[in-house]
Amino acid sequence: MDINVVNALTYEDFVKLFGNVVEKCPLIPAAIWSHRPFKDLADIEAHIRKFIHSLPDSGKEGVLRCHPDLAGLDLQRGTLTRESQEEQSQAGMTTLDSAESLQMYSLNTDYKERFGFPFVICARLNSKADIVRQLSERLKNDRAVEEVTTLCSLRLRNIVLSDIQTKL
Numbered sequence: 369m370d371i372n373v374v375n376a377l378t379y380e381d382f383v384k385l386f387g388n389v390v391e392k393c394p395l396i397p398a399a400i401w402s403h404r405p406f407k408d409l410a411d412i413e414a415h416i417r418k419f420i421h422s423l424p425d426s427g428k429e430g431v432l433r434c435h436p437d438l439a440g441l442d443l444q445r446g447t448l449t450r451e452s453q454e455e456q457s458q459a460g461m462t463t464l465d466s467a468e469s470l471q472m473y474s475l476n477t478d479y480k481e482r483f484g485f486p487f488v489i490c491a492r493l494n495s496k497a498d499i500v501r502q503l504s505e506r507l508k509n510d511r512a513v514e515e516v517t518t519l520c521s522l523r524l525r526n527i528v529l530s531d532i533q534t535k536l
């Protein structure tokens with residue numbers, strides 16, 4: 369998808385196309401649309417990153433709270449967004465055995481109790497073992513917002529670098 373096509377989108381179409389590059393946060397693409405024309409994909413990513421980092425802590429936490437747990441209730445109920453479903457299945461979250469499910473449930477619960485928002489990690493860049501290890505480690509030392517921007521970059525690339533504009 370050419371950057372000129374992106375720059376020509378109305379805000380309605382821009383939000384339709386990029387509305388879930390940050391999970392359940394269409395406000396973010398709606399906000400950065402006003403920075404057109406974008407130079408390239410990296411420029412869009414930079415604006416999204418800048419917007420998220422400019423939020424007060426409560427806003428950053430809100431963005432994190434829009435993310436479903438990994439191997440959590442939404443996955444079990446089949447109510448994940450398409451993007452999240454793909455990411456979670458790529459990391460093996462859809463095929464956990466009962467011991468692994470229990471371990472994820474327990475770690476996710478501890479994490480939410482400690483921080484007040486869910487554990488967020490880019491599932492496409494991490495294996496099942498990595499996720500469990502990092503979830504245990506980050507219970508001590510958090511770097512959640514950085515993961516949102518990594519997730520967002522991969523989702524954006526999926527849309528812009530493929531020519532399939534099914535959302536428009």
Ligand SMILES: NC(=O)N[C@H]1NC(=O)NC1=O
Pocket residue numbers: 391435436437438451452455456486487488489490491492519
């Ligand atoms: N909790 C969490 O990390 N969820 C996200 N991670 C990911 O790759 N997709 C998601 O929905």
